[in-house]
Every structure is written in C-alpha cells, then in structure tokens.
Amino acid sequence: MAVVEGLLLQATSTGLLLGALVLLLVYYLSSSFSFKEEDNEPPGPKPLPLLGNLLQLDLKQPHESLCELAKTYGSVFKVYFGPKKVVVLAGYKTVKQALVNHAEEFGEREIGKLFKNLSEEHGILFSNGENWREMRRFALTNLRDFGMGKRGSEEKIVEEIQYIVEEFGKFEGKAFDTTQPVNNAVSNIISSIVYGSRFEYSDPQFKEMVNRANENVRIGGSAPIRLYNVFPWIGPFLKSKRKLERNTEKNRKEINGIISSLQETLHPDDRRGFIDSFLVRKQSDEKSGQKNSRFNDKNLLSTVLNLFVAGTDTTGTTLRWGLLLMAKNPHIQDRVHEEIDRVIGGRQVVVEDRKNLPYTDAVIHEIQRCANIVPMSLPHVTSCDVHFNGFFIKKGTTVYPLLTSVLRDESEWESPQTFNPDHFLDKQGRFAKKDAFMPFSAGRRVCLGESLARMELFLFFTSLLQHFRFTPPPGVSKDQLDLTPVSGITLNPSPHKLCAVKRS
Structure with missing residues (x-):
C-alpha cells in the first residue's frame, strides 16, 4: 500500500494510472464488471475492463487525445473515463447544433x-435546474446594473489601466513574470462590480485570494483530480x-469576511455592488416570510466565488x-503598434475605438482562438434521452463539447494551427466576424x-501595447519562447518572463 500511495502522491498521470490500476484490481477482485451498451450509440474505441479508455488518453491534455480520436470515430463519439461513459462532440457544426439548436437537451451541467x-x-x-436559472438570471440582471459590458465597466477598466501600466513600468524594461500584475488588474474589475471597490496590488489578502483562485483552476483540471472524479475512493x-x-476554505473565509463587512454598512437605497443587491433581496424574502428562498448564504457565497474565480x-x-x-x-506586434499610433496616438484608448482598429481587434480574436483556454468547455449532461445526428444518447450522459475542435476546425479556418490574424480580416483589411469563433462556448x-x-481584453491589451513593446528576456530568442500550455480547467502559458520596454 505504501508503494501505491507513493505513486498516487508523486507520479505523473501515467504513474497515477498504474497506481489506480493496482488499487482497482484489489477493489474489484471478486466483482464482475461490464460496459452496458445502448442501441444505436455513438461509436468509440473499445474500452478495457475497469479502466475504460483511460490508457488511450493523455490526462494532462485530454482535449488533444480526444481530437485525435475524432479523426477516427467522427464528430460524435463515446469514450469511457474508467466506468463512466462520455459522449464527445467535435467540430463547429456539431458543437453548435448541440449547444444552440438542442440547447435544452444538452443544457445541463x-x-x-x-x-x-x-x-x-x-x-x-x-x-442545475431552478437554482441555476434563478441565480444566473439574478446575476446577469444585477451585473448589468453595475455596468458589466457597459459604460460603467469601461470607466473601471480605464482606471485600472493606469495602475497596471505603472506596475509594468516599475520593472524598467527588465524581465518579469506578468502573472501577478495581470491577474491583479483583471481581478480588480470583477471585484469592483461584485464588492463595490477595488484592491491595492500590495494588499496581501487580495494577492492570496487571487493566487489561490488561480491555483484551484489549475488543480481542478489536473490528472489526479480527473481520476478522483472517476474513482472517488x-x-x-x-x-x-x-x-x-484548503484553498477553497480560505477563500470562503475571506469572502465571508467581506460580506459581513458589507452587511454592516448596507444601505438598500445605495447599493455598491452585486453583494449589496443579493443582501437586499435576501432581506426582502426574509421579511415577506418566503419559504425555501434561494437567496440564502450558501448561494451568495458560491455565486461570489464563481464570479471571482471565473x-x-x-x-x-x-x-x-x-x-x-x-x-x-x-x-505582428509591429503592425499593432503602427495602427495604435496612427489611430490613437497618446490619448487613452476607449471601447469606441475598436471599430477603427481592425487589425488590433483581429489580433485579439486570434489570441483567443489560439490560446484555446477552455478546450473542453465545462462538461455538460443530457437532460433527457436525445436522438442526435443519427445516434441515441441516454438521459444523464456526460457530454464534452470539444471547443478546441471548433477553434481549430480545418473546414472553418485557413491555417488553424498557426497564429494568423488574417483569419479575422477580409480582403479590404476590415474586421470580419467568424461563426466558428466560440471561445465563450454557446447556448444556455x-x-x-x-x-x-x-471589453477587458480590448482595453487592457490595446493600452499595454500602446505603452510597451514586449520582448523575450535578454539571451532568449523569440523561437525559444515556449507556447506549450499548462493544463488545468483552463490552459495557462508555461511559466515565463517578458520584458516590457517603455515606448517613446
């Protein structure tokens, strides 16, 4: 058992699988196990007893393995993560058809x-269900009231730009890790909307909350956690x-402290952010004696955690x-600089400038396409029995909309494996929308x-390129910059440093 425990604690995904196999054989030694097949199911690779298709998947980068399997089994196929059946949807047309045209059937989490x-x-x-509908509806309405995607958000982002530009400038062109200042700046936007105020970058509580949230996103999509979701024991x-x-519990305590502080100074007629709105609604339901209200402490804490992390x-x-x-x-950076200098000059960039910066806008969209940060989306589950593309998918089946296959669909993109802003430009150099641009998923x-x-991506990216030129560290060529992602729930860049050289 000590050997197996060591494997599970220290090994890579391959070692984890070997360790899990040993424990599985012991656990199921006297048990029989078989995969139940339904009539007219999607095709897929033959599963092994107990492990399913796990040995055919790279658990660090499962989206890459699934893309390869799609070449053999088509745009709708099944795989087994251990004993758990998963249906994979690949390619733009199939993913859109499922998430948009069959939104209800594929809309559960x-x-x-x-x-x-x-x-x-x-x-x-x-x-899921009514809780999800009510919390999402309330969040959308109130986040918009506090300026999400509107003029109010633009003002918050423009204010934050001054802080991040100053922070980058402190490095005086020397190489540094962009992670902390970028995450702090972005987190301050959602914080100002949710809490009603921003944080100083030097605030240790704020920095730890941001770091823990990002660490949880990385861990939550790691190979060990994928195995745990299949084999909880x-x-x-x-x-x-x-x-x-531990990270989640610490962030809960920190956020509960912020909520308590806001509760003590709450004025229903002067709401500062999303939390105030939730607290006002919670008090209203309590006063009216509404039973089983979903506006309770657990939903407030979970919703705030969701908004803060995402x-x-x-x-x-x-x-x-x-x-x-x-x-x-x-x-490409040269062309972005040229366009910004020509159109904006030295003044502050605003959202209205987007239409006059087609190349910069195309670059941002191509960054999102190539970054492919949520390659499998968050998994869905069918809400009922579904007949889809000639196949039968049973109610309660886990479904992976493979967004990476949409953003790399060879029938939709001229050079899907290459960073190419021309994907979003027409022959006249004007910005061109693409239906297969689906980094935010689709449907419900x-x-x-x-x-x-x-809005954040446009204003932050354009403003940073207006003030700085980004280069590799001294002694590192551009060809040595590693674009291999670090896998989690999202795909992060490998650890690296850049130089932000002040532009004159």
Missing part, C-alpha cells in the same frame, strides 16, 4: 465529485485534492497569452461575463 462536494450544487457554475491519497479544498482566471490567462504571442511574433451555458471579458 455535469458536476464532478469534487465540485459537488465543494459547492453542494449552489451558485451558478456547478448547479482514491481521494485520501491525493495531496492536490487536499490543497484545493472573472479573474479566464481573462487574465488570455491576456498573458496575448503578451507572450506578441513577443513571439514581433512582426455560454459564459456569463462574455461582454465584460471582451
């Missing part, structure tokens, strides 16, 4: 064991699971990919903060 334990199916990201052996749980990691990760890709492609579970994220 599959909630893994770990996140079910942590959220108890409260909040938005990891809930290995949980006691997983250091990463304990780390994620609002920090996804946009911050995409922005860091953007700066890395500019250092990797200096000729489309990203709640898409409008805010689009």
Whole structure:
C-alpha cells in the first residue's frame, strides 16, 4: 500500500494510472464488471475492463487525445473515463447544433465529485435546474446594473489601466513574470462590480485570494483530480485534492469576511455592488416570510466565488497569452503598434475605438482562438434521452463539447494551427466576424461575463501595447519562447518572463 500511495502522491498521470490500476484490481477482485451498451450509440474505441479508455488518453491534455480520436470515430463519439461513459462532440457544426439548436437537451451541467462536494450544487457554475436559472438570471440582471459590458465597466477598466501600466513600468524594461500584475488588474474589475471597490496590488489578502483562485483552476483540471472524479475512493491519497479544498476554505473565509463587512454598512437605497443587491433581496424574502428562498448564504457565497474565480482566471490567462504571442511574433506586434499610433496616438484608448482598429481587434480574436483556454468547455449532461445526428444518447450522459475542435476546425479556418490574424480580416483589411469563433462556448451555458471579458481584453491589451513593446528576456530568442500550455480547467502559458520596454 505504501508503494501505491507513493505513486498516487508523486507520479505523473501515467504513474497515477498504474497506481489506480493496482488499487482497482484489489477493489474489484471478486466483482464482475461490464460496459452496458445502448442501441444505436455513438461509436468509440473499445474500452478495457475497469479502466475504460483511460490508457488511450493523455490526462494532462485530454482535449488533444480526444481530437485525435475524432479523426477516427467522427464528430460524435463515446469514450469511457474508467466506468463512466462520455459522449464527445467535435467540430463547429456539431458543437453548435448541440449547444444552440438542442440547447435544452444538452443544457445541463455535469458536476464532478469534487465540485459537488465543494459547492453542494449552489451558485451558478456547478448547479442545475431552478437554482441555476434563478441565480444566473439574478446575476446577469444585477451585473448589468453595475455596468458589466457597459459604460460603467469601461470607466473601471480605464482606471485600472493606469495602475497596471505603472506596475509594468516599475520593472524598467527588465524581465518579469506578468502573472501577478495581470491577474491583479483583471481581478480588480470583477471585484469592483461584485464588492463595490477595488484592491491595492500590495494588499496581501487580495494577492492570496487571487493566487489561490488561480491555483484551484489549475488543480481542478489536473490528472489526479480527473481520476478522483472517476474513482472517488482514491481521494485520501491525493495531496492536490487536499490543497484545493484548503484553498477553497480560505477563500470562503475571506469572502465571508467581506460580506459581513458589507452587511454592516448596507444601505438598500445605495447599493455598491452585486453583494449589496443579493443582501437586499435576501432581506426582502426574509421579511415577506418566503419559504425555501434561494437567496440564502450558501448561494451568495458560491455565486461570489464563481464570479471571482471565473472573472479573474479566464481573462487574465488570455491576456498573458496575448503578451507572450506578441513577443513571439514581433512582426505582428509591429503592425499593432503602427495602427495604435496612427489611430490613437497618446490619448487613452476607449471601447469606441475598436471599430477603427481592425487589425488590433483581429489580433485579439486570434489570441483567443489560439490560446484555446477552455478546450473542453465545462462538461455538460443530457437532460433527457436525445436522438442526435443519427445516434441515441441516454438521459444523464456526460457530454464534452470539444471547443478546441471548433477553434481549430480545418473546414472553418485557413491555417488553424498557426497564429494568423488574417483569419479575422477580409480582403479590404476590415474586421470580419467568424461563426466558428466560440471561445465563450454557446447556448444556455455560454459564459456569463462574455461582454465584460471582451471589453477587458480590448482595453487592457490595446493600452499595454500602446505603452510597451514586449520582448523575450535578454539571451532568449523569440523561437525559444515556449507556447506549450499548462493544463488545468483552463490552459495557462508555461511559466515565463517578458520584458516590457517603455515606448517613446
């Protein structure tokens, strides 16, 4: 058992599988196990007893393995993660058809064991049914009231730009890791909307909350956690699971402290942010004696955690990919600089400038396409029996909309494996929308903060390129910059440093 425990704690995904296999053989030694097949199911590779198709998948980068399997089995196929059947949807037309044209059937969220334990199916990201509908509806309405995707958000982002530009300038052109300042800046936008105020970058509580949130996103999509969701009994052996749980509990305590402080100074007629709105609604339901109100402490905490984590990691990760890709492609960075200088000059960039910066806008969209930060989306589950593309998919089946296959669909993109802003430009150099641009997913579970994220990416990226030129560290060529992603729930750039050289 000590050998197996060591494997589970220290090994790579291959070692984890070997360790899990040993325990599985012991656990199921006297049990029989078989995969039940339904009539007219999607095709897929033959599963092994107990392990299913796990040995055919790279658990660090499962989206890459699934893309390869799609070449053999088509745009709708099944794989087994251990004993668990998963249907994979690949390619733009298939993913859109499922998420948009069959939105109700494919619209439920599959909630893994770990996140079910942590959220108890409260909040938005990891809930279903009426709770999800009510929390999402309330969040959308109130986030818009506080300026999400509107003029109010633009003002907050423009204010934050001054801080991040100053922070980058402190390095005086020397190489530094962009992670902390970028994540702090992006997190301050969602914080100002949710809490009603921003944080200083030097605030240790704020920095730790941001770091823990990003670490949880990385751990939550790691190979050990993927195995835990299939075989929950290995949980006691997983250091990463304990780390994620500790991080979540610490962030809960920090956020509960902020909520308590806001509660003490709450004025119903002068709401500062989303939390104030939730507290006002909660008090109203309590006064009216409404039973089983969903506006309770657990939903408030889970929703705030969802907004804080999602609002920090996804946009911050995409922005860091953007700066890395500019250092990797200096000729493209040159064209962005030229367009910004010609159209904007030295004044502050505003959202209205987007239509006059077609090349910069195309570059940002291509960054999102290539970064591919949520390659498998968050998993869905069928809400009923579905007949789809000639196949039968049973109610309750986990479904992976393979977004990476949409963003790399060879029938939709001229050079899907290459960073090429021309994907979003017409022959006259004007910005051209593409239907297969689906980084925020689609349908009922489309990203709640898409409008805010689009605004942040445009204003932050354009402003940083207006002030700085991004280059590799001294002694490192652009060809040596590593674009291999670090896998989690989202795909992050590998650890790296860049130089932000002040432009005259």
